[in-house]
Amino acid sequence: MGEALTFSEPIIRFGAFFGVFLVMGAWELAAPRRVQAIPRLRRWPGNLGLSVINTVALRLLFPAAAVGAALFAEAHGLGLFQVINAPGVVAVVLSVIVLDLVIYLQHRLFHAVPLLWRLHRVHHADLEFDVTTGVRFHPLEIVVSMCIKIGVVTALGAPAVAVLVFEVLLNAATMFNHANIKLPQPLDRIMRVVVVTPDMHRVHHSVRREETDSNFGFSLPWWDWVFRTYRTQPADGHDAMIMGIEKFRDPGELQLARMLLQPVRSED
Template identity: 65%
Template structure:
């Protein structure tokens, strides 16, 4: 399937901006939780990380994951190159497998103390909203891209499938962290397939057993399949505490403090 690589960054940017704007407006009009610490305290650091991450990725990996997919197609790399499947089937399989890889990566970053030090920057946000879904330390972003490159090459994922996955992952990361309220019945039905904001918000609880649950960003199947699903936080969504216990000061929301958090004390045993 022909794919124009020059369009990749524009497609991703357009989807990112549209989803971010739509969810931010929805949060302002109908928030799920009333935030104690508002956007003006949190968003400069969170969006500063987004800008820094984007710059670093474009410098280190100018071709992005789509470029790896195009190279794999050209060289005949990967499992999908060894089987004869319709294009639509390859796309569905590739998107699902890549989503499983991201789930496994997320579990790994919680399980290994050195990786948790990097990943806890994401969890140290004192509220949970659309920008929390974009708040990742540059070291984690680079590591995640390297894992994604390896998965794309090993699978032989079609370039169009990788683009779809990248757009969907970015959109669902913002969606699953959004501070929006869904009708209970809609949430209950939707989370049978997709991760909902209420489902993922539990993952941002300061309570350890809740932090280590609901790892998915997109498909809700993996948490149920691997036993990491938790329906609701024990304190309820209005009463739960969000964040990491050792980084409770609003000063930790500054960009410079977030970048240095992995170098500071704290491990899995200290989390709640």
């Protein structure tokens, strides 16, 4: 089963990625939440270019990714769930929930530590907010994130199936909650009970720092409630709020080369 999962993991992940990306992209065209001042053709090449670089870098540095770490832990009896011999369903469900909590805490860490913020601010410097913002991360952030994920997966002894499920859900949720799509407000309120919605996460991309430091969740909204980082709406409203970071407001910053260099540049 391990070899089959190792072989199928990239196929499943890439298939899910492209499927969700196409659906969100089409939905944005059919029912956009905000009118965008900067056209897709100016933003998407850089954002998608980062995604390609990140995918290649991860496959070169971590060929088996987090699923491989889970298979290794299982084969050697490493990690909490392996040691206590937790029932399969329990281990899968708890692993997905704990990994989501770790992503929330990691996200807060990337905002709190200046050196990590220099990497993460590439994600926040997008001047618009749509499905490609969800894949706009600096390669060094992606590498650091994978190292953390592998460490947690090994410590948990998370089942490989749980790790794959988590990765697919995280990628899908990230593209969904960054999408420029319009949801009816009653539906948005209901959905926020179990998943981070675009209106909820959009607040996090505000140019106002107090709003940037809120709504850290990617998949599950519960952690923002528990740790009191939840903010219902942006102060200026969703239509008028300004996205991005004050320093990097020149449209030229949307170029791939400029994004790769942003971490070494000052915000002053």
